[in-house]
Amino acid sequence: MLCSKFKTSCLVMFIICLLESSAEIKRPNVLLIIVDDLGWNDVGFTGNKLISTPNIDTLAKEGVTLSNYYVSPICSPSRSALLTGFHPIHTGMQHDVIASDEPWGLPQQFKILPQYLKSLNYSTHLIGKWHQGFYSKRHIPTKRGFDTFNGYLSGATDYYDRITRYGSQWGLDWYENETPSASKYAFNHTTDILTSQAIKLIQSRSKNNPWFIAISYQAVHIANSPKLYQVPIDYLNRFKFIKDLTMRSYVALLASLDDSIGTIFNHLHKTGQANSTLIVFTSDNGAPTGTLTGKNCNLGVGSNQPLRGAKYTLWEGGIKGLSWIWANWLKSKGTVYNGLSHITDWTPTLFSFAGGNESSLPANIDGINLRYALEGNRKRSKIIMRNELIHNIDDIWNVSAIRIDDYKLVTGTVLDGQFDDWHLRHGLP
Numbered sequence: 465m466l467c468s469k470f471k472t473s474c475l476v477m478f479i480i481c482l483l484e485s486s487a488e489i490k491r492p493n494v495l496l497i498i499v500d501d502l503g504w505n506d507v508g509f510t511g512n513k514l515i516s517t518p519n520i521d522t523l524a525k526e527g528v529t530l531s532n533y534y535v536s537p538i539c540s541p542s543r544s545a546l547l548t549g550f551h552p553i554h555t556g557m558q559h560d561v562i563a564s565d566e567p568w569g570l571p572q573q574f575k576i577l578p579q580y581l582k583s584l585n586y587s588t589h590l591i592g593k594w595h596q597g598f599y600s601k602r603h604i605p606t607k608r609g610f611d612t613f614n615g616y617l618s619g620a621t622d623y624y625d626r627i628t629r630y631g632s633q634w635g636l637d638w639y640e641n642e643t644p645s646a647s648k649y650a651f652n653h654t655t656d657i658l659t660s661q662a663i664k665l666i667q668s669r670s671k672n673n674p675w676f677i678a679i680s681y682q683a684v685h686i687a688n689s690p691k692l693y694q695v696p697i698d699y700l701n702r703f704k705f706i707k708d709l710t711m712r713s714y715v716a717l718l719a720s721l722d723d724s725i726g727t728i729f730n731h732l733h734k735t736g737q738a739n740s741t742l743i744v745f746t747s748d749n750g751a752p753t754g755t756l757t758g759k760n761c762n763l764g765v766g767s768n769q770p771l772r773g774a775k776y777t778l779w780e781g782g783i784k785g786l787s788w789i790w791a792n793w794l795k796s797k798g799t800v801y802n803g804l805s806h807i808t809d810w811t812p813t814l815f816s817f818a819g820g821n822e823s824s825l826p827a828n829i830d831g832i833n834l835r836y837a838l839e840g841n842r843k844r845s846k847i848i849m850r851n852e853l854i855h856n857i858d859d860i861w862n863v864s865a866i867r868i869d870d871y872k873l874v875t876g877t878v879l880d881g882q883f884d885d886w887h888l889r890h891g892l893p
């Protein structure tokens with residue numbers, strides 16, 4: 465193991481204490497954890513023996529892991545699918561990410577998850593990355609159903625100084641609700657800001673209504689190139705035995721992300737909310753591997769092994785997502801759900817867990833309510849099995865992919881095919 469395991473043992477003991485299931489909670493709090501650019505091989509629960517993500521792995525093991533789960537190959541499309549329940553090909557979000565100087569965003573006519581949950585009287589909060597457009601005020605999180613927002617609107621920032629860069633343009637990017645607040649948060653590491661904001665919200669919950677907190681981590685996305693990964697020195701020092709500084713920083717960043725999730729979980733416990741909270745974990749796309757392969761695009765040292773391809777591609781390494789759900793009352797705890805599932809499924813699934821009636825979702829929504837399947841309710845989940853999935857149709861880059869049963873068709877290529885291969889990481893699995 466790469467890092468000390470004391471945090472794991474705390475969490476493991478705590479979960480053992482909770483093993484006796486409590487009654488099903490009618491309107492649970494919902495904590496949605498989104499991790500940026502996390503590769504299939506960057507966590508312990510898919511088999512990496514050296515990278516240590518004990519909190520993430522323990523919650524995965526004690527929850528229900530989705531082993532056949534797909535996301536979009538890049539960020540803005542993936543998050544639009546997560547929030548709307550509609551496939552990006554149906555919202556106009558299927559091509560590329562939103563560059564900071566581009567005047568577009570997630571179209572207004574699509575209602576998003578926090579709006580659905582508000583109709584059930586949830587308080588709704590976004591912490592961290594948005595990346596669904598901000599060229600007009602109508603597009604920002606607080607105008608789209610989030611009661612509060614503390615985070616950044618673009619795709620990536622520096623981990624400390626809150627500067628975002630797109631091409632030759634630079635700017636400060638941090639907001640408290642609608643107020644620019646970069647200076648207030650300068651010199652704090654992004655992961656720490658998100659952790660303390662999550663704790664603040666968890667502590668100040670209302671007695672009457674449940675909350676929905678989407679915590680959308682910057683980790684483990686690169687900061688502004690060429691800085692790549694930035695991480696507090698004490699984390700860096702834990703991994704001195706990793707010679708390569710970029711690789712060491714990446715592993716350290718993962719450790720601080722994992723500690724953040726452990727800290728937040730402990731606060732759920734401390735405030736008596738662990739039994740009434742549903743936690744969902746998802747990656748947004750595969751890891752970029754440009755740094756590993758000596759390219760000067762798609763930079764990063766994540767690993768999608770043994771899957772082929774990387775972020776941006778429609779090969780498995782670009783789109784096979786990492787996801788699990790944890791709730792103490794689930795009878796299916798400790799199982800794996802291997803049905804074909806998609807990031808669009810979370811909107812109907814979480815709406816259902818929150819007590820919403822599916823008939824109030826749009827009739828043509830693409831996502832499927834996986835609640836009964838994840839609960840292990842065979843009778844009610846039979847109708848939802850899916851055997852077909854369109855991964856994407858991008859008619860600008862001319863790439864598309866579809867999966868039917870055990871067959872998959874990929875047409876076209878992106879980034880001149882530079883990421884269509886298997887990319888090995890040196891010195892680490």
Ligand SMILES: *[C@@H]1O[C@H](CO)[C@@H](O)[C@H](O)[C@H]1NC(C)=O
Nearest residue numbers: 482484485486487736737739
């Ligand atoms: C959580 O539920 C379990 C089982 O019902 C119970 O033993 C435990 O005390 C509960 N914990 C809290 C903090 O309510």
Ligand SMILES: *[C@@H]1O[C@H](CO)[C@@H](O)[C@H](O)[C@H]1NC(C)=O
Nearest residue numbers: 491582583584585586819820
């Ligand atoms: C939401 O709050 C309103 C006003 O207090 C109430 O009428 C309604 O029944 C609540 N809905 C739910 C799902 O709790």
Ligand SMILES: *[C@@H]1O[C@H](CO)[C@@H](O)[C@H](O)[C@H]1NC(C)=O
Nearest residue numbers: 649651652656657658660661
């Ligand atoms: C930012 O860092 C300062 C100095 O360490 C600390 O006092 C403050 O609580 C931090 N703020 C957040 C939001 O993490």
Ligand SMILES: *[C@@H]1O[C@H](CO)[C@@H](O)[C@H](O)[C@H]1NC(C)=O
Nearest residue numbers: 816819820821822823824825
């Ligand atoms: C959901 O709404 C439909 C249509 O209004 C209604 O027929 C059905 O009984 C509702 N289901 C539940 C579980 O309340």
Ligand SMILES: *[C@@H]1O[C@H](CO)[C@@H](O)[C@H](O)[C@H]1NC(C)=O
Nearest residue numbers: 858859860861862863876877
């Ligand atoms: C995509 O296909 C269209 C039509 O065949 C062609 O005009 C266009 O140049 C292609 N684009 C790319 C990026 O290959």
